[in-house]
Amino acid sequence: MAIKKFAVACYDDEEVLFPAVKKVRNSGYKLHDVYTPFPVHGLDQALGLKDTDLHVAGFIYGLTGTATALGFMSWIFTKDWPVNFGGKPYLSLPAFIPIVFELTVLFSAVGMVMTFCYLNQIMPGVKKHVFHPRQTDDYFVIAIELNDQVTEQEAIDFLKSTGAVETSVQVAEDSWWYGWFDKKEAYELA
Amino acid sequence: MHLKYESFVREPLVNGDKSYRQITEDIISPIERKPGRMWYVGFFFSICLLMFGVFSVFWEVYWGIGVWGINRTVGWGWDITNFVWWVGIGHAGTLISAILLLFRQGWRTGVNRAAEAMTIFAVMCAGQFPIFHMGRVWDAMYVLPYPNTRGPLWPNFNSALLWDVFAISTYFTVSLLFWYSGLVPDFATIRDRAKTKLRKRLYGLASFGWTGTAKNWQRHEALSLVLAGLSTPLVLSVHTIVSFDFATSVIPGWHTTIFPPYFVAGAVFSGFAMVQTLLILIRKILHLEDYITLGHIEAMNKVIVLTGSIVGVAYLTELFMAWYSAVEYEQAAFNWRILGPYWWSYWAMMVCNVVSPQLFWFKKLRRNIPFTFIMSIVVNIGMWFERFVIIVTSLYRDYLPGSWTYYSPTWPEVGFYLGTFGLFFTCFFLFAKYFPVIAVAEIKFVLKTSGENYKKKMAVIEEKTAEDFLHEQHEHAH
Numbered sequence: 001m002a003i004k005k006f007a008v009a010c011y012d013d014e015e016v017l018f019p020a021v022k023k024v025r026n027s028g029y030k031l032h033d034v035y036t037p038f039p040v041h042g043l044d045q046a047l048g049l050k051d052t053d054l055h056v057a058g059f060i061y062g063l064t065g066t067a068t069a070l071g072f073m074s075w076i077f078t079k080d081w082p083v084n085f086g087g088k089p090y091l092s093l094p095a096f097i098p099i100v101f102e103l104t105v106l107f108s109a110v111g112m113v114m115t116f117c118y119l120n121q122i123m124p125g126v127k128k129h130v131f132h133p134r135q136t137d138d139y140f141v142i143a144i145e146l147n148d149q150v151t152e153q154e155a156i157d158f159l160k161s162t163g164a165v166e167t168s169v170q171v172a173e174d175s176w177w178y179g180w181f182d183k184k185e186a187y188e189l190a
Numbered sequence: 191m192h193l194k195y196e197s198f199v200r201e202p203l204v205n206g207d208k209s210y211r212q213i214t215e216d217i218i219s220p221i222e223r224k225p226g227r228m229w230y231v232g233f234f235f236s237i238c239l240l241m242f243g244v245f246s247v248f249w250e251v252y253w254g255i256g257v258w259g260i261n262r263t264v265g266w267g268w269d270i271t272n273f274v275w276w277v278g279i280g281h282a283g284t285l286i287s288a289i290l291l292l293f294r295q296g297w298r299t300g301v302n303r304a305a306e307a308m309t310i311f312a313v314m315c316a317g318q319f320p321i322f323h324m325g326r327v328w329d330a331m332y333v334l335p336y337p338n339t340r341g342p343l344w345p346n347f348n349s350a351l352l353w354d355v356f357a358i359s360t361y362f363t364v365s366l367l368f369w370y371s372g373l374v375p376d377f378a379t380i381r382d383r384a385k386t387k388l389r390k391r392l393y394g395l396a397s398f399g400w401t402g403t404a405k406n407w408q409r410h411e412a413l414s415l416v417l418a419g420l421s422t423p424l425v426l427s428v429h430t431i432v433s434f435d436f437a438t439s440v441i442p443g444w445h446t447t448i449f450p451p452y453f454v455a456g457a458v459f460s461g462f463a464m465v466q467t468l469l470i471l472i473r474k475i476l477h478l479e480d481y482i483t484l485g486h487i488e489a490m491n492k493v494i495v496l497t498g499s500i501v502g503v504a505y506l507t508e509l510f511m512a513w514y515s516a517v518e519y520e521q522a523a524f525n526w527r528i529l530g531p532y533w534w535s536y537w538a539m540m541v542c543n544v545v546s547p548q549l550f551w552f553k554k555l556r557r558n559i560p561f562t563f564i565m566s567i568v569v570n571i572g573m574w575f576e577r578f579v580i581i582v583t584s585l586y587r588d589y590l591p592g593s594w595t596y597y598s599p600t601w602p603e604v605g606f607y608l609g610t611f612g613l614f615f616t617c618f619f620l621f622a623k624y625f626p627v628i629a630v631a632e633i634k635f636v637l638k639t640s641g642e643n644y645k646k647k648m649a650v651i652e653e654k655t656a657e658d659f660l661h662e663q664h665e666h667a668h
Contacts, residue, residue, distance in 0.1 A: 037210065037379070038631040039407040047404050054412045058420075072335070073347045081341060085348055098353040098431050102360040105424045109364040109417060113371060116413045117398065120406045122374070126399035136379040136402055138210035138634075176399055 004174045005146040006032055007155035008131045009164035010139040014040045017140040020162035021046050024142060027158060029150070032143040032174065035135040054119070058112040065107025069100040121176045129172035139166075145174075201485040202642035203296055208480065210634050217628050218380055220476045222389075225623050228475060236615035243609005246602040247322055255325040257602050264585045264597040269323045271577040272607050275460070276316035276614075277358065277432055278453070278573065281425055282461025283309025284365060285493075287372075288421035291414065296640050297489050299632040300481045304472060305465045306369040307625070311617040312464070313362045315610035320354070322606070350434040357431040364424055368417045371410070374400050376626040429457045436580065442523035443584035446511065452504035459497035459543070460573035462490050466566035468618065470559060472627055481628050484557050491556040494569065498547030501576075505544060519589070527583045531596055535575050535583065542572020 007029075011017045017040070024031050025048070034047060044051075073096050077083070082090045117123060135141040142164075144155055152169045159167050204213075225233075250257055260267040283305040290298040321330050333355045335344050345352050377397035384390040400406070433449035466487065473482040512524040527536045546568050550556050587594045621627070638644050651659060 033403045035402045038634040039411050043404045044408045052409045052412045055416045058416045076344045095348040099356045102356040105420050106360040113367045122398035124395045128399045128401045133382040136382045137214045
């Protein structure tokens with residue numbers, strides 16, 4: 001977490017965004033992130049992002065659920081409190097299937113959503129800098145991190161040349177914060 | 191140029207000349223406006239119903255289950271009928287949000303948010319019935335397997351009723367997570383265009399600080415897909431397990447292997463009918479005709495006629511099996527269903543569920559909104575009678591003629607049912623006011639492939655021959 005200076009470009013169409021992303025990546029500027037109002041297919045490849053392993057996590061959580069349900073019921077019905085139901089076997093596995101299935105699904109879903117929130121660093125009360133209020137509406141936003149090597153003007157001119165409809169320079173916290181961050185530091189940097 | 195688009199055979203999913211911004215405006219602005227008069231009237235009416243329901247339940251808890259009309263022979267009456275009815279209604283929401291996602295059905299985007307909300311509220315209503323049916327509701331937590339001072343004494347994991355506890359609670363949780371994970375980006379949209387401080391703060395909390403980075407969206411897509419994959423077998427399991435409540439017993443009329451698929455088909459059938467009832471109202475009141483189009487309504491009517499026919503086949507199979515099994519108890523049960531003192535419920539079920547949906551084979555009727563609205567209510571009445579027939583007409587004449595009886599509900603039972611309508615519609619009115627009733631991000635995602643205006647742009651290209659088009663592209667490249 002740190003306060004940094006960004007050059008921001010807004011595009012109004014994903015078909016302009018793709019070539020722009022390509023140009024930014026080839027230009028050597030440090031690409032901070034790309035924000036879109038809806039999932040744009042192919043953008044992760046264009047940015048060179050790896051595929052997410054979230055579904056693997058989901059599988060592991062699911063297995064945990066299966067093991068929990070099976071182990072728990074087997075332990076109760078064979079060790080902790082065996083009950084004779086009409087002479088049927090204590091370890092009545094077929095009758096365990098429904099609950100084993102439900103717990104598999106439950107663990108997997110809950111675990112995945114929690115992992116999703118953790119990886120994305122989202123939670124009620126968490127704040128993140130919104131570069132443009134329309135980035136969740138109809139703008140596709142590219143943010144470039146600025147450093148000593150480039151001037152603001154250079155970066156802005158470059159972004160304009162990629163077809164941006166709106167550009168700006170912003171000083172902002174680069175990740176999440178909880179409610180507030182040091183405004184003084186931001187002021188000094190600006 | 192955007193060259194990905196859907197075949198012209200398919201109707202556009204979004205009508206009118208829409209841009210991304212216009213979509214946001216159309217769907218979010220009702221949240222920012224004061225609700226209309228109809229909303230207040232409806233909300234007030236729902237609250238009244240809910241209050242009456244609360245009073246009815248209070249009456250039952252205070253005096254005991256004896257104030258209900260159920261007796262020693264008919265132990266399950268309106269309460270379990272309503273439970274199965276409400277759970278069934280929930281199934282359409284998951285079918286739309288999960289199964290149609292796996293099948294890549296684009297039209298689900300217009301209706302999935304409201305349908306999922308309906309699922310969640312319906313399951314909330316359903317859950318009330320078995321809980322209060324327990325009688326001593328303060329001991330309701332005994333069904334949960336928690337370490338207790340009674341031994342610890344565990345519930346019977348071999349019981350279909352306990353499977354239900356797990357199925358319904360898992361179903362509720364997973365549906366809620368699925369629904370909410372879709373809502374997070376839309377809440378962020380509301381937050382970022384909010385004009386008032388309070389709205390910005392509340393939707394800021396609700397949106398979890400979502401900003402929509404490429405990586406977040408990638409994970410979001412993965413999450414939606416896996417949750418859909420989990421919900422699909424889950425939704426089938428839920429009504430299967432509900433049907434086990436009956437099928438694992440030895441009551442004539444219940445003890446059949448056809449119950450799981452028959453219950454699932456019936457659930458989807460009644461659920462789609464409820465979706466129709468709600469969406470026809472919503473699209474009118476919130477002016478969302480461009481997003482919930484006639485095409486959507488027709489698609490859902492097709493599902494209704496399909497599942498209605500499956501249900502019809504199941505009814506006839508039951509009759510056939512009763513005859514073919516040569517079990518006289520089974521035959522007697524069905525004979526009394528059709529001709530006994532409850533004949534009216536059986537025939538109401540048959541007419542509403544089997545005969546009336548067949549009218550949807552006519553395209554004109556599938557695309558007729560008032561007709562669809564009436565049919566959606568007819569189907570739900572029919573499906574309520576189906577559960578009533580299964581439960582009450584299998585129980586009221588048991589093996590011992592001395593304990594044969596006739597069951598009718600008392601006012602606290604009816605009040606409880608009306609109360610769940612109050613709960614359902616109270617939740618739904620709040621949802622319609624404060625939540626985006628259509629998945630904004632998902633609609634934007636399909637706009638360029640299925641929007642009317644974008645499809646029109648493609649008409650020019652469609653007319654060209656393949657050679658001409660290739661040639662042009664080639665020229666263009668130079």
